Amino acid sequence: MTCCQDYSRRTQSPMIKFVFLLLLSIPFFTLSQERVPGKESQERPSLVTFEAVSIFGPDSSKAYVNIHYRIPRSFFVFVKPSDPAAPKDEFVARGQLQVELFDEQDVSVAREIRSIALTRTSLPQIEERQGDIEGAIPFSLASGQLKIVFEVDDLESGRSFLDKQRSVKAQLVSHKSLDLSSPFLALIDSTQQYGIRYLAMNHGTNVLYGAAHGGVVCQVYCPQCDSALKIHWTLHGEVENRSQQVRDLNGTQFNLVGGLLDLTSREGSVTYEPKPFGSAWKILYVPVALELLEPGQYKLVLNVTDGKEQFKHEVSFRLIWPNRPISLIDWDIATDALRFIAKPEEIDKILSSSSESGMEAFRAYWKKHDPDTTNAYNEIMVEYYRRVDETIRQFSTIKEHDGYKTDRGRIYILDGPPTHVERSLLPGQPAREIWTYDNIKKQFVFTEKNKSGNYILTQSNTL
Numbered sequence: 001m002t003c004c005q006d007y008s009r010r011t012q013s014p015m016i017k018f019v020f021l022l023l024l025s026i027p028f029f030t031l032s033q034e035r036v037p038g039k040e041s042q043e044r045p046s047l048v049t050f051e052a053v054s055i056f057g058p059d060s061s062k063a064y065v066n067i068h069y070r071i072p073r074s075f076f077v078f079v080k081p082s083d084p085a086a087p088k089d090e091f092v093a094r095g096q097l098q099v100e101l102f103d104e105q106d107v108s109v110a111r112e113i114r115s116i117a118l119t120r121t122s123l124p125q126i127e128e129r130q131g132d133i134e135g136a137i138p139f140s141l142a143s144g145q146l147k148i149v150f151e152v153d154d155l156e157s158g159r160s161f162l163d164k165q166r167s168v169k170a171q172l173v174s175h176k177s178l179d180l181s182s183p184f185l186a187l188i189d190s191t192q193q194y195g196i197r198y199l200a201m202n203h204g205t206n207v208l209y210g211a212a213h214g215g216v217v218c219q220v221y222c223p224q225c226d227s228a229l230k231i232h233w234t235l236h237g238e239v240e241n242r243s244q245q246v247r248d249l250n251g252t253q254f255n256l257v258g259g260l261l262d263l264t265s266r267e268g269s270v271t272y273e274p275k276p277f278g279s280a281w282k283i284l285y286v287p288v289a290l291e292l293l294e295p296g297q298y299k300l301v302l303n304v305t306d307g308k309e310q311f312k313h314e315v316s317f318r319l320i321w322p323n324r325p326i327s328l329i330d331w332d333i334a335t336d337a338l339r340f341i342a343k344p345e346e347i348d349k350i351l352s353s354s355s356e357s358g359m360e361a362f363r364a365y366w367k368k369h370d371p372d373t374t375n376a377y378n379e380i381m382v383e384y385y386r387r388v389d390e391t392i393r394q395f396s397t398i399k400e401h402d403g404y405k406t407d408r409g410r411i412y413i414l415d416g417p418p419t420h421v422e423r424s425l426l427p428g429q430p431a432r433e434i435w436t437y438d439n440i441k442k443q444f445v446f447t448e449k450n451k452s453g454n455y456i457l458t459q460s461n462t463l
Helices: 003-010 014-025 333-340 344-352 355-368 380-396 407-415
Strands: 051-053 063-072 093-101 106-120 130-140 144-154 160-172 182-191 197-198 206-208 215-223 229-238 249-253 255-258 258-263 271-275 281-288 296-305 310-320 420-423 431-437 442-448 456-461
Touching: 051 144, 051 160, 063 093, 063 144, 063 160, 093 130, 106 130, 130 258, 182 281, 182 310, 215 258, 215 296, 215 442, 229 281, 249 281, 258 281, 310 442, 333 355, 333 380, 333 407, 344 355, 380 407, 407 431, 407 442, 431 456
Parallel strands: 206 310
Antiparallel strands: 051 063, 063 130, 093 106, 093 144, 144 160, 182 197, 182 215, 197 271, 215 281, 229 249, 229 296, 255 281, 258 271, 296 310, 420 431, 431 442, 442 456
16 A cells, blocks of 8 residues: 555544544543542643641631642752762752741741752653652641741752742631631542542642642631531633633532541642541532633632621632643644644634634634533643644754654654654665554654655555
């Protein structure tokens, strides 16, 4: 079979073919990715983030503030240890975290310093995702407005992160018929293995696009309001792309369990569990349809009433997409890269419209091919443009950002990364690459004939 005949057959139903091959080429990919608490479907931001949470504790004469933090391991530089007795394959990184709280008279009222020590058996690679360091620092202190000084230092490189701009109101319970602590963004996990747990999203005041279903959690002092408690929340957002429809959301559902929030893990995650402490104390969890939101700035207004008292809290957050494919940001590339799966009339509709209506047509195209309409995050679209990014990085030639237009780029986008690649660089002969796909039983041969770096598809075989 010639490459042209093969290409014609392969593109009879390009989008259907792409989705089918996508499932074959990504072993753990699923169209309905289960949103498991603590597991994001997106990569994490690369910056240090933290947030201060004021909660109620067992001693009503004290205020309790927990500092949640997330530090990327890539913030630190790994070096060979100076100790000659250290293993030959060991690399270490050393850092320090310092958090200090100041009252309104600028007097230090609380401080904690934590050492950070990391080890690994090899130096990090450029494209490696090293993950994050997560934790929480609890403070108990007098109530009042507090300024936060948060600092992270890498002791090897001298790199430093310092934030003095944030504050928190450390509050005491009022012992009224209804009192609420400040809510924070979290996931709820009610598996049989652990019982009920609350996992702080812990990206500062951000939420990741495509993250798990989540909501807000807070503590409630409510001696006699189990049946009378009512919740109503509203959410309004300004999305980044003004051509997208802004949709206000609201709801009344909530989950209420007895006890206080008990910080059970301080490294590796930020997890709370209910701790029994008298019948008046409750933990309130309000699910919010975060999975329906596009990147942008949002404000959540939470109204809680027990028939007598009413509390209103506002939670502002930004929904971010820190690792959005670059090709999806560049409008020209984003539309041109559709050439492999969209019909010419679909592309014409996108390109012939005004900027806003063209963008809406682009979104409508991908929405039509979204396998999971219960959330805004389109796994198929994201994977497609991640592959476009990779072809630009690997296969671009003389022209700028043209890797996705090449034959290797086209095959990579449609079929994914090959199982095996064989390269042939023999004297007097054109360079060749042979791509083998075990999952679809195909093999493609690319030849570089003019030493331009552009490999042409010269043969395709069914194995």
